[in-house]
Amino acid sequence: MLPWMVICALLCVYHAGAACPAGCECSEAALTVKCVSKDLQHIPSGIPGYTRNLFITGNQINRIGTESFKGLVNVTTLSLSNNRISQIESNTFADLRSLRSLDLSGNQLAIIHPEAFSAPSRTLRDLNLSRSLYNHTAVKDLAASLRLSALSSLQGLDLSGNGLIYLPDYIFSHLGSLRRLQLANNSLVALHNGTFASLERLEELDLTLNAFRTFREEALREFDRLPWARLHLGLNPYTCTCGIEPFAAWLNESRARVADAERLVCAFPAAMRNTSILGVSDVPLGCHRAGQGPDLALQTSYVFLGIVLGFVGLMFLFVLYLNRKGIKKRIYDMRDACREVWEGYHYRYEIDSDPRLSHVSSSADV
Template sequence: MARRQVRAAGGGRWLPWLGLALLPLAVPPAAAPGGCPSACYCVATPELVQCRYERLEEPPRELPATVRNLSIVGSNLSVLHRAAFAARPLPDLRLLHLRHDNIQTIEDMALQGLPALRTLDLSHNPLLSVAAGAFAGAPLLHTLQLNQALLAAPLEEQLALALRNLSLRRLELAGNALRALPAALLPAGLEELDLCNNSLQRLTAAELRSLEAPGLQRLRVTLGANPLSCDCALRPLLTWLRIAAARVPDARSLRCTAPPLLRRAVLLHLRPEALTCAASEPGRLETASYVFFGIVLALIGIVFLMVLYLNRRGIKRWLHNLREACRDQMEGYHYRYEQDADPRRTSTIGTPGL
């Protein structure tokens, strides 16, 4: 009995400490200034706010001032108006995801009030218009994601104006059905360019020279999942890859999709001189046809001259016989003409009874 009382007394000494340890779990944490928007929820802390498939027509106004990462997915933000996020200052926001939000227009200074923004994701939006000062409110923006965002309209010129004053380090343009390198969208200082899953069949010599422009010598380009056509027009790209393979992180995985004989072939395993011209190049094919036709005509002419040379004696004899025959014929005509022109023969023929 005494032992039980001692144990109870010993265990009772730990109860106050156990209560203090469990006190934070019993008391809910204080809400951050501004709290979470009613249509969104905060993950772990108010620094990460996610608004998923709530059909918002404008960015929420009651965002926590301490938010660092904001994700708005599946809404209907068809127009990002001027100062769309400036209703409440967000000085610490660094990452902004605006995917699948049906964004079609971005007005001037749409990102005003986001001075610390580093990464902007506008992927999977049918962009139709981008103002020249669309990103001017985010001077520190260094990563811009535009994957599957340029399918609705050609925006290369508009985006070139919008990006000219930014210090971008990474630009993602995957899945935009691009058929050529968007050289106008490459600001000086760009370090990473994602062109995966486009419609690039090759990079021309002029496009490759643009990658060597001042300020782009460190640019790395990702080219995976493009329908590369391994014909003679791909020789500049293959030669460049052999020299600057480090600038294409997925260079070793690039494969040919055409012609059929080289389908699935690893690009770096081919030699530039082994790439032949495809039949889809009518200009070069027509030129080759004319050259071949001229060679054939020249061979026919040479054979004809050789035949004449080898039969020169027979030809000479034939010409001599032809000349003699012509001479005999002309002499016969001359004799008959002289007989017909004789006046005595004419008078004898004309006098009856003689």
């Protein structure tokens, strides 16, 4: 009996080992498969069906498509970080009916097809795309994919470290359940109307380490549309000139919502460096306030308009000067024509008013 048990155990070990793809480590007990830094060119086939946690990282995989994850209906956590993936096809993750967390960080995504992140059961909760977008064209592809992939249950989205300089309008409008949005370490300079449309449930927004010099009234209205969001706004190159005043006033009123409000400081100009933005309203910036003097921009507009009108007047006089002889001739011609017409009317009047010539006029009419 004992030899048969040993043989069965060996067979089980053999089959378990055979079920694990080459270059991967499989643990049925932990329901985990790891294929880490094995220079894989594609997603390995034969991944066990029991797998819930799948880590394929640090390889040389260029693209992933609908055939990449066939039959892996139990996978809940999928990490594909640092694989140099440049293309994701539509419905790539369609077979991952239990997928909750997807990590694509550290890749080189240049082509993201529509519905790239769609899954039939809409179970995806966390999507990590940090340091993964190859160029600005990928941002437009991503915006389209976020709209078409039916990610209505997504709660966490990480887009940090992608060098983003803008966000397409309404890029997050179809992510109504989103609670955490990471936009740190990019190059964003402004937020526009509709940037955070439909994100009423957002609880955390990270905008640290970007290129914001201030937040204008349009951006402040966007923040006010996120009533439950904890904001992180530090480590931006804030420029404390007249344009910073609306933001400083808003920050003083909303400091409870800004996690790092006490650490927000001016970077420019040099005289204001490291000055707390909360205290900017107490520092004279030399700005014209309403009711305290004329608006500088309006004054500049009037001056510019006066210069333009003066230039047009000078050009008109110059043209008149160049054509003075022709203009003088035309005036004389008009004077002579008027004189001839006047003399004709005067002659006719004298004939009509002389009784001695009335019979001549009547004969002529007959």
